[in-house]
Amino acid sequence: MKKVPNRNQFSKILGLSLIAFLLFVSPLTAQDEPAAEAATTEVAAGAGDAKNGKALFNQNCAACHALNRKMTGPALENVESRLSEDEGLGKEWLYAWIKNSPGVIKSGDAYANKIYAEYNQAAMTAFPTLSDSDIDDILAYTAAAPAAAPAPVAGAAQANATTTGSAGVSNEIILGALVLVFGLLVVMLLLVNKTLQRIAQANGIVIEKDSASKRTPIWKAFAQNQFLVLVTAIVLLLGSAYFAYGWMMQVGVDQGYAPIQPIHYSHKIHAGDNKIECKYCHSSARVSKHSGIPSLNVCMNCHKSVYEYTGNPEGPSQEDLANGYTNEFYTGEIKKLYKAVGWDEETQNYTGDSQPVEWVRIHNLPDFAYFNHSQHVSVAGVECQTCHGPVEEMEIMYQYSPLTMGWCIDCHRETNVKVEGNEYYEKIHAELSKKYGVENLTAAQLGGLECGKCHY
Structure with a gap:
């Protein structure tokens, strides 16, 4: 009998099968894009627009x-x-x-x-x-009759699951067809394999299986090479020390920390879409060491009238839909606010039955570190985004900066103090310029690197 090596005869068959598969699927997937529905407003004869x-x-x-x-x-x-x-x-x-x-x-x-x-x-x-x-x-x-409210959308997949009309094919049918075709391909390949083996046996052809020559196992060859073992051990020890040091240096660093709050508050909507200034809510940042947690009465200044979220005029993004941030979700969070402050929507009065909101603190410095918001915000004119990042883009607030001592020191060394029109620094800048020829004044030159400034 003639012996031939088994070089996987199915490559050609698989290629032909894939071509057939693509020819079958392409008519199903070539759907026309659904036409955008134009919003129309019926205006009765003689009535307003x-x-x-x-x-x-x-x-x-x-x-x-x-x-x-x-x-x-x-x-x-x-x-x-x-x-x-x-x-x-x-x-x-x-x-x-x-x-x-x-x-x-x-x-x-x-x-x-x-x-x-x-x-x-x-x-x-x-x-x-x-x-x-x-x-x-x-x-x-x-x-005019109010438009029917859209059903809540659970995710982007559900949002995209729209049909192309009576003549189109839904995504579920296309997916089912793909699964069916894939299953048929698997069955076909198994049958072809079995048929080829029978033909080979009938013609006296013995299919040799590829057999690798006997060789020393890799692990045994590695163990016998003492130099390679020594180098590997040194690399592993150095790598372990490096990663251990990096892990220990991150203890107490909560950069990226984004806890879930009892009432969802979107800085993206308030500070971004509605352009509300940070210091309107965090008013104590101007005059106090702490920025403070806004009182719920500050929220009610607007939410006495804003009782539901009608959405961005441009519509929700796919990312928001995927995360469940629908109009109904935001309106539900406003209802939580009403419950906390004891606001009766029907009578438009406070009931007196209020509940505390247990906000989760995000930015938390060690007790031995001193930081004064008013000194940075009011005196130095530092923007909130310098430390807290692009707050106006954050759906969920998180710690943007590491807040480590090295990060603070770098800022004191590199940031120039704004002395123009700032009487607090004008005299100091004039004296330093006279004595040392200082053109740009930094916090480090004002003693910002002294230990007692932040640790006392």
Whole structure:
């Protein structure tokens, strides 16, 4: 019988199978991109433009009013029809009320004085700059049926799982087809292998199996080479010492620490999207050693009116959707805030039933290290991002800098003090320039490297 080496006869078969596989799959995956749905607003004949009315409502009314709930002012959904049916008041009354509510109250109008008394005798802000057509647009928006809220999205995979229409094929069907084709390929290869072995036996061909020549095992050859063993031992010892030193130097360094807080607070939304200054919430950083944890009353300055999150105008990113950061998630966190401060959304009053929020501290210096925020923020003019990183981009706040002594010393050596217009440093800079010819003044030259400055 003729002997031939077994060089894996399946390479050609596998290549042909892959070609067939690609030809089968390509029609399924060549889907047309779904057309983007254009948002349309139905405007009744003679009515205002609800789309423009939404923009005007958000600019002028949303701070005190919502469509479907009482806030600082009453709910405004279908306000025109409700006033017409319940009070017999038409658009002309609304025009007068919106443009000059104090004047309508002083005129003795019964319904105007009823609303004035119901809302703690706080007159609505007058909007004389709004035209009748602007008010028509706002009323059209309040009369429009609210759009159905989108279902919460659990992840990016679910967000992308959309069909291409009645003529398209869903991703689930494509995935199932791929699994089926792969299974058929495996079965086909097994059958081909079995068939080739039968043909070889029938023709008297003996398939020789590749057999490696006998050689000394690698571990035994390594053990017999004493020089190689010695070099390896030295390398291992030095490497172990290096990594042990690096690990010990990280003890107490919490760079990257990002704990989960009891109420999710997005610096990305507040400091980034809404441009809220850091020192508005952390006001004590200007005058105190500590930056302080903002009181929940500071949060309620805005969230008395902002009771739900409507999202970024550009829409949530895929990363946010993958992490579950949907509008519903953020609105739920606002409800946690209300529960903590004891805020009743219906009556728009505090109930007195408040609960402490156990915030988890992120930045924590050792007790033997002294750091004063006001000295750096108010006197030196150091920006918050210098130490805390790009806070305006952080969804979850984390420790950006290592906060080690070496990191502080490097900053004191390299950072020039801002002396222009800063009376605190002007005299010192003038004296040092006279004596030493100092052009740029650093914290190190002011004694910033003395041990007693930070350890006392």
